[in-house]
Amino acid sequence: VNSSPAALDPDTRRRLDVLVAELRRAGAVRSPRWVDALAAIPRHALVPRFFAEESGPRGVTVWRPVDRRDGQRWLDAVYSDQTLVTALDDATAEQLPGGGFTGVPTSSSTLPSLMVRMLEDLDVHDGHQVLEIGTGTGYNAALLSHRLGQDHVFSIDVDPALIEAARERLAAIGYAPALAVGDGREGCAPRAPYDRIIATCAVPAIPPAWLGQSRPGGVILTDLASGIEGGLVCLTVASDGEAEGHFTAATGRFMAARDQKRGYRGRERATLAPVTGARETHVPAAEIRASYDFRLLLGFRLADAELVYHHDEDTGALALQLQWPDGCWARSPLPGQPGEGTVTWGGADDMWRQVETVWRWWVSMGRPDRTRLAVTADSRGTAVWLEAENHERIRVSPPTANAHQPHG
Numbered sequence: 185v186n187s188s189p190a191a192l193d194p195d196t197r198r199r200l201d202v203l204v205a206e207l208r209r210a211g212a213v214r215s216p217r218w219v220d221a222l223a224a225i226p227r228h229a230l231v232p233r234f235f236a237e238e239s240g241p242r243g244v245t246v247w248r249p250v251d252r253r254d255g256q257r258w259l260d261a262v263y264s265d266q267t268l269v270t271a272l273d274d275a276t277a278e279q280l281p282g283g284g285f286t287g288v289p290t291s292s293s294t295l296p297s298l299m300v301r302m303l304e305d306l307d308v309h310d311g312h313q314v315l316e317i318g319t320g321t322g323y324n325a326a327l328l329s330h331r332l333g334q335d336h337v338f339s340i341d342v343d344p345a346l347i348e349a350a351r352e353r354l355a356a357i358g359y360a361p362a363l364a365v366g367d368g369r370e371g372c373a374p375r376a377p378y379d380r381i382i383a384t385c386a387v388p389a390i391p392p393a394w395l396g397q398s399r400p401g402g403v404i405l406t407d408l409a410s411g412i413e414g415g416l417v418c419l420t421v422a423s424d425g426e427a428e429g430h431f432t433a434a435t436g437r438f439m440a441a442r443d444q445k446r447g448y449r450g451r452e453r454a455t456l457a458p459v460t461g462a463r464e465t466h467v468p469a470a471e472i473r474a475s476y477d478f479r480l481l482l483g484f485r486l487a488d489a490e491l492v493y494h495h496d497e498d499t500g501a502l503a504l505q506l507q508w509p510d511g512c513w514a515r516s517p518l519p520g521q522p523g524e525g526t527v528t529w530g531g532a533d534d535m536w537r538q539v540e541t542v543w544r545w546w547v548s549m550g551r552p553d554r555t556r557l558a559v560t561a562d563s564r565g566t567a568v569w570l571e572a573e574n575h576e577r578i579r580v581s582p583p584t585a586n587a588h589q590p591h592g
């Protein structure tokens with residue numbers, strides 16, 4: 185079923201062999217068919233340029249283009265296990281004197297170990313039809329085309345320029361999977377049903393189109409994200425269009441799915457309320473920052489909360505801040521910052537109490553990790569559940585979008 189890949193030059197062969205050996209040692213790739221695919225795809229052909237992150241004046245991130253003119257530096261990065269930013273939002277990107285850019289990344293080539301862990305979890309078989317959401321560089325579409333044959337791969341990206349570039353670059357290395365411009369959250373009905381749907385952008389809930397376009401027994405793998413944290417979920421779709429699964433052991437975060445080619449619109453929220461109180465807390469920011477699994481659970485419990493980092497202009501303190509669409513907020517300084525161990529809030533309620541309630545519950549349940557979080561989805565919505573030791577499921581996400589009610 186393999187398409188015929190272009191012959192690789194000795195330097196690419198050597199670099200690919202080193203990378204594949206590293207990914208095998210790390211346990212990221214296990215099956216021979218995915219080892220073959222990784223060893224066949226010259227990542228540099230799909231990532232002719234990326235943006236290296238630098239810290240600019242006053243902490244502003246500067247993106248410096250690196251391409252084939254940078255020779256070894258470019259190739260060393262491309263053949264290492266790194267995520268490489270490959271596109272910046274035109275609306276916010278500005279060129280600086282000296283050649284760097286500011287701006288928000290809108291596409292990247294995912295680190296190969298994460299990509300292949302996801303492909304392993306996707307559990308594809310010969311003859312499967314796969315829909316990929318988020319073509320980006322086309323690297324993942326190339327891996328899938330090698331494994332399944334290009335006629336079995338359909339990949340969609342919201343950005344027309346990315347699709348055009350990916351199509352050309354894939355053709356240059358001998359692959360022509362079907363590519364399309366569009367909002368991948370709608371899937372693509374005329375090509376359905378799919379055996380597997382894999383998204384390399386994040387969604388807050390499983391889009392109903394993916395459920396409706398999956399074959400019974402089909403698998404959906406995506407980053408499911410709240411405003412606080414997100415993680416990878418792998419769901420199996422039943423014949424009635426309902427899906428069920430878990431967060432996977434592999435963790436990875438992707439850019440949020442967006443509506444249009446141009447950048448991200450911020451979340452809509454009221455102006456932050458003035459300070460109403462401050463006190464000590466037994467769940468300081470350090471605990472939240474250190475506990476990915478807790479953040480994941482917290483995010484789905486406090487469904488409309490958003491986590492940001494707040495810099496206090498007066499004290500210079502950096503704090504972890506949770507904020508809600510109605511302007512309520514609560515923040516706790518990071519370790520080593522003035523006020524560490526305290527919480528300050530604004531709005532009618534002390535919202536940090538909810539964080540403390542969820543923390544006590546999580547600790548009382550034995551600090552369950554992400555793989556104990558189950559996910560169910562149907563056309564009405566997506567729900568997250570905690571699986572207790574006795575396999576009983578306790579609902580984590582609120583039944584409605586009303587997140588102002590802490591778990592009892």
Ligand SMILES: C[S@@+](CC[C@H](N)C(=O)[O-])C[C@H]1O[C@@H](n2cnc3c(N)ncnc32)[C@H](O)[C@@H]1O
Nearest residue numbers: 291293318320321324341342367368384441442
């Ligand atoms: C992390 S990158 C993709 C990485 C890609 N799989 C690769 O191998 O290079 C995420 C991609 O999702 C795309 N994207 C964002 N929102 C989307 C949407 N609603 N529909 C389809 N693609 C979207 C972005 O344009 C971006 O290219």
